[in-house]
Amino acid sequence: MSSRTTLLIIPREGHTTHIWKSCLGDGIFNVDGELWRKQRKTASFEFASRNLRDFSTVVFREYSLKLSSILSQASFNNQEVEMQELLMRMTLDSICKVGFGAEIGTLAPSLPDNRFARAFDTANIIVTLRFIDPLWKMKKFLNVGSEALLDKSIKIVDDFTYSMIRKRKAEIEEERGTGKNNKMKHDILSRFIELGENPGSNLTDKSLRDVVLNFVIAGRDTTATTLSWAIYMVMTHSHVAEKLYSELKSFEEDRAKEENVKLVQINTEDPESFSQRAMQYAGFLTYDSLGRLYYLHAVITETLRLYPAVPQDPKGILEDDVLPDGTKVKAGGMVTYVPYSMGRMEYNWGPDAASFKPERWLKDGFFQNASPFKFTAFQAGPRICLGKDSAYLQMKMALALLCRFFSFSLVPNHSVEYRMMTTLSMAHGLKLRIARKS
Ligand code: HEM
Numbered sequence: 001m002s003s004r005t006t007l008l009i010i011p012r013e014g015h016t017t018h019i020w021k022s023c024l025g026d027g028i029f030n031v032d033g034e035l036w037r038k039q040r041k042t043a044s045f046e047f048a049s050r051n052l053r054d055f056s057t058v059v060f061r062e063y064s065l066k067l068s069s070i071l072s073q074a075s076f077n078n079q080e081v082e083m084q085e086l087l088m089r090m091t092l093d094s095i096c097k098v099g100f101g102a103e104i105g106t107l108a109p110s111l112p113d114n115r116f117a118r119a120f121d122t123a124n125i126i127v128t129l130r131f132i133d134p135l136w137k138m139k140k141f142l143n144v145g146s147e148a149l150l151d152k153s154i155k156i157v158d159d160f161t162y163s164m165i166r167k168r169k170a171e172i173e174e175e176r177g178t179g180k181n182n183k184m185k186h187d188i189l190s191r192f193i194e195l196g197e198n199p200g201s202n203l204t205d206k207s208l209r210d211v212v213l214n215f216v217i218a219g220r221d222t223t224a225t226t227l228s229w230a231i232y233m234v235m236t237h238s239h240v241a242e243k244l245y246s247e248l249k250s251f252e253e254d255r256a257k258e259e260n261v262k263l264v265q266i267n268t269e270d271p272e273s274f275s276q277r278a279m280q281y282a283g284f285l286t287y288d289s290l291g292r293l294y295y296l297h298a299v300i301t302e303t304l305r306l307y308p309a310v311p312q313d314p315k316g317i318l319e320d321d322v323l324p325d326g327t328k329v330k331a332g333g334m335v336t337y338v339p340y341s342m343g344r345m346e347y348n349w350g351p352d353a354a355s356f357k358p359e360r361w362l363k364d365g366f367f368q369n370a371s372p373f374k375f376t377a378f379q380a381g382p383r384i385c386l387g388k389d390s391a392y393l394q395m396k397m398a399l400a401l402l403c404r405f406f407s408f409s410l411v412p413n414h415s416v417e418y419r420m421m422t423t424l425s426m427a428h429g430l431k432l433r434i435a436r437k438s
Pocket residue numbers: 009010028029040214215218219220222223226308309310313376377378379382383384385386387388390391
């Protein structure tokens with residue numbers, strides 16, 4: 001699994017929909033009208049469900065702990081880590097678990113290669129590059145070069161996805177046969193398979209594939225790149241790092257009191273006690289308790305203001321229209337809103353717009369949200385991101401654990417620059433040294 005340049009957002013209409021079709025099929029990102037409305041309705045209902053939330057909380061906690069143990073090992077061995085790559089592995093593993101119920105196991109100290117993960121990355125990059133490759137249609141027709149590789153990669157992704165669909169369907173059938181229907185599975189695929197059994201739902205294996213892969217694509221890179229930028233922002237703003245650490249430490253004490261447990265004695269030179277304490281801390285991180293970490297919430301939101309994972313989001317124009325400022329737009333053309341610029345405009349955020357200041361989101365210590373039409377990292381209106389709460393849940397879980405137990409410094413001479421593909425990743429990754437905190 002090599003890259004972190006991948007995708008997201010689909011400018012719908014005409015040739016752009018066509019470009020993404022190979023990857024996204026008729027999934028929620030790539031369709032409009034009735035097809036979109038139906039998927040949006042079902043997916044919103046699922047995302048609001050307590051079952052999915054509880055299942056995701058367990059998954060996010062488990063993978064955050066895995067990452068923490070890799071970092072701990074690296075710090076004891078004095079090894080550098082490429083954090084963005086580790087975060088990409090963590091978010092891919094977790095979204096595959098939440099999406100398909102599958103363990104793909106890419107987040108491990110040996111950085112194992114995984115056929116599905118590699119093919120998924122390759123497909124995303126090639127599809128993204130179609131936007132700047134005028135010859136892609138010809139290559140596709142002749143099945144040569146990047147298009148031949150794309151074909152192969154999509155086949156690997158599809159084989160894996162269809163095998164998961166068959167497996168889940170067989171498991172659901174078997175449980176019914178044995179009358180053990182109470183063991184309901186909470187991954188998104190299983191829920192959609194069950195919904196597909198309602199008369200009139202018309203969910204074929206192909207539509208199940210599209211639904212699930214769209215979620216994997218939507219949630220993976222966006223969350224990993226935001227986490228990378230957030231860690232970078234925290235480590236380069238010492239007052240933020242201190243305030244955050246202090247919030248996370250007080251939280252630990254409060255939670256131990258609430259749970260009526262003694263905190264495990266920690267010795268940062270002893271891997272065993274360090275890991276025991278991290279596990280205890282992870283146990284304190286629940287959906288409800290994470291909701292109390294306002295400063296952490298502000299740190300993530302401020303990161304997204306300056307480094308929105310989807311930096312620009314183009315849209316096709318259906319009909320001639322006039323924008324509120326009088327600009328005329330023509331059917332068949334494109335308009336793009338640019339969260340990267342909107343997040344930095346003094347007009348929107350005041351004279352300190354360029355500064356990283358989580359405090360701007362707090363009032364009397366509580367987090368205050370801004371209108372999505374001002375803070376546009378998640379879009380606004382009917383197509384606003386469906387995974388926002390889930391993304392915050394995962395990001396808060398991971399950052400609470402990492403910023404409580406570690407401090408980070410940049411490997412000397414490593415340069416952090418953005419690469420603007422469909423998502424705003426770090427062009428050379430994020431190479432870090434890790435220190436443990438007591
Ligand atoms: C920091 C993390 C994330 C950011 C910044 C983000 C941002 C966005 C943006 C800008 C859109 C609008 C795309 C458009 O205009 O078509 C969107 C849509 C969407 N997002 Fe997210 N997203 C994030 C995480 C997630 C996660 C974790 C999931 C699910 C697991 C998710 C699921 C979706 C879905 C399903 C849509 C399509 C909604 C529709 O077209 O009706 N997102 N996201």
